[in-house]
Amino acid sequence: MSYQPASADVRAMNISWGPSKDESLILKPISFHLTAGRVLGIVGPNGAGKSTLLRLLYRFNLPATGNVEVDGQDIWNLSPRATARMIAAVLQEQPSDFALTVRDVVSLGRLPHRLGLSVHGEDDGVIVDQVLARMHLTALQDRDFGTLSGGERQRCMVARALAQQPRVLVLDEPTNHLDIRHQLEILRLISDLDLTIIVTLHDLNMAMQVCDDVLVLKDGNSMGFGPPARVLTEQLVSETFEVTTRLEQLSLSQTDHFSYQLNH
Structure with missing residues (x-):
């Protein structure tokens, strides 16, 4: 008996969310298709809508528009128990009592x-x-x-x-408040699991290391979706985070690395 079932395909179609029908949307309509077994990193500045998007993906909040499908099944057509067999979430808030x-x-x-x-x-x-x-x-x-x-x-x-035994694992800032050793442990876990993983991250260099795709958010809008090397350009990162960005290659590891500077 194995604890790990097959990964699943995730499709978000025109999903958005706001606190009520009478108020403006916090998360504007977003669509993406994440194929089974890939790791999606959701990145963006504070208040961009990352956690709001996650709450739609693990069926905590009902989208104002659109729907979320896992292997072709609308998660809101499933019971909460059935959804919990497909999607598991690890949130930032950890009860200590x-x-x-x-x-x-x-x-x-x-x-x-x-x-x-x-x-x-x-x-x-x-x-x-x-x-x-x-x-x-x-x-x-x-x-x-x-x-x-x-x-x-x-x-x-x-x-x-x-x-x-989920087929999709959702992680909200899993390395937040962890020291370097424990951050590396979580990154190794993400790399080793044969699941479809959706993770929010603050660190773009970390996202480039562990994610197959990234979704960049700013003010509730999608700024880009796709492989990190294609999406995370100097221009897009600078516009999204409002900093001056430089993409460099580290000589020892031969990996790309972002450095930042405040705009004057």
Whole structure:
């Protein structure tokens, strides 16, 4: 029994969102097609609409216009339980007052797969064990969640999402507030998982390293979508973030790297 099912195709068609019908849209109509197994990085300045877009993609908010399809199925035509079997989300806000162990928290990811009022499915324990091992949490499984470090908590919440056996994994700023070591751990995880992944990132250089496609947002508008090398040009980055941008190649790694300077 494996905890990781096949990845899925994600299509957003003309989706937008606003707080009410009488108010202007915070997120303007956006469309993109992410093929199965690819990593999409959503980037943009604060207030661009990144988290708002994510809430539409994991079925938290109903779009004002358009729809989101996973493998051709409109997620709003599915039950919440069925959607949770397809899409898992790891958000920035992590509760610290769980009176639960690491294993208890990860086991919560199995809830969408339980039938009726059943306590456990026959495969739950095996899948939880596999996910704990995958996230290097086996030794911590009996620790209280509230005693964990920031990096350990992040790994635990990702493990809970993986225990859902999703086909699409949504991550909202997964490296935020983490030190360099834990940032690298999360980046390695993103690279290694055979899932369709949608992740918001502040760091464009990080996005260039780990993402197959990027979607650039500014003021709720899409500024570009596609492979980072094509979309993240000096001009587009400068216009989006209102800085002077220079794209350089690092001599040792032979990778492109952005440097920034405030506009005068």
